[in-house]
Amino acid sequence: MANNKNLSRREFMKLGGLTMAGFGFNVWDRGIGQSVHRDESPEGDHRMARVAHLVPINVRAQPNLNSALVGTLKEDSVVPWLREVIGYHPHQICQRWVETTLGYVWSPFFQPVYNKPNQPVVALKETSLGQGMWVEVTVPYVDMRLENPQPFAPSTKHRIETGQYPRLYYSQVVWVDQINVDSEGQTWYRINERYSYGDVFWGPAEAFRLIEEDEVTPIALGVENKRVDVNLARQSLSCYENDREVYYCRVSTGAFGEDTETPPGNNSFIFRKMISMHMSGGTSGGGWDLPGVGYTSLFRQGGIAIHSTFWHNNFGERTSAGCVNVRPEDAKWIFRWSTPVVGYDPGDSTVTDFSGTNIRVLED
Structure with a gap:
């Protein structure tokens, strides 16, 4: 259900010790984002490109690394995605x-995104976890307000210390456990990510789409002898039913290196699946911290998983820190098709008897 109390916008901002002058909100469709070329970003099925690279990227006159440089784009800039073509990039x-x-x-620098704002939900679902709902970000990015006085997650700390807002990106999946409507009629969702560092956020409701229960129901439930083959040489993934290929996609496995390569082997099984997972690892200086990673299927100890990816578009090339990165739509299909079965509530399932789908990581 929605909050029983409507707060003024100033009261709402002060919940986390922040004033309106000291913090801003940013939701793409309301036109207060910091991205460029907003006038060329219509709503709906118009594909756009978000810069998913920390340093500015080069724009070329032709699809060729040796072509004339015509400009640069900063991280999170959003521009129209007109088409994808084959060009030239040496050594890649x-x-x-x-x-x-x-x-x-160059395509790997761009996350494909859309601008699809939503009508706010007015009532939460009743679940075993209490009231709540799974939601997906459907705008290029959305800035949020931190409820807790001090940030906990490394990524949140970094953004606040560098004067940036905590931000979620297109396709990320998170749990909402409260709804608030302020005195100006703006609806806000409270983002309370499970298995995270403990940060709690508020974000504008228009940026999030309710994930319905039938979207995560299992598919091909009665089929036996399922397996997934990940081919490291080809950077591909195939799903099989009784040795018949039923699904194929490109992947990005672990980058070359002792600490990052995806370990090969034929005897791994999916032992845990989560609709959303907060992933982090590495060193404090060179690690990663990724909230809202959707449709995660863990199959080896140490956090090796097949999961959705929003921070790069380099599928077909070894890029990850060990996991099998796939597009959001591929992660969701694999999540629904494989075992163990995971329901909307609680959105998390673990097995210990090797009954999950067999994952084979092949070197060729």
Whole structure:
């Protein structure tokens, strides 16, 4: 259910010790984002490209690394994605480039996104975890307000210390456990991520789409002898039913290196699946911290999993820290098709008897 109390906007901001002058909200569709070329980002099924790279990326006159430089784009800039073409990038497997209204950009630097704002939900679901709902970000990005006085997660600390807002990106999946409508009629969702560092956020409701229960129901439930083959050499993933391939996608496995390569082997099984997971690891100086990673299927100890990816588009090339990165739509299909079965409530399942789907990581 929605909050029983409507707060003024100033009262709402002060819940976390922040004033309106000291903090801003940013939801893409309300036109107060910091991204460029907002006037060219219509709502609906118009694909756009978000810069998913920490340092500015180059825009070329042609889809060729040797072509003239016509500009640069900063992290989280959003531009129209006109089409994808084959070009030239030496020493890289990926030769795909994206044509934009500004020029051409090497495809791995862009996250494909859409701008699909939503009507706010007015009532939460009753679940075994209490009232709540799973939601997915459906705008290029959304800035949020931190409820707790001090940040806990490394990524949240970094953004606040560098004067940036905590931010979620297109396709991320998170848990909402409260709804508030302020005195100006704006609806806010409280983002309370499970298995996280403990940070709690408020974000504008328009940025999030309710995930319905039938979206995560299992598919091909009665089929036996399922398995998943991940081919390291080809950077591909295939799902099989009785040795018949039923699904195929490109992947990005662990980068070359002792600490990052995805370990090969034929005898792994999915032992835990979560609709959303907060992932982090590495050293404090060179690690990663990724909230809201959707449709995660863990199959080896140490956190090795097949999961959704929003921070790069380099599928077909070894990029990850050990996991099998796939597109959000691929992660969701694999999640629903494989075992163990996971329901909307609680959105998390663990088995210890090796009954989950067999994962084979092949070197060729």
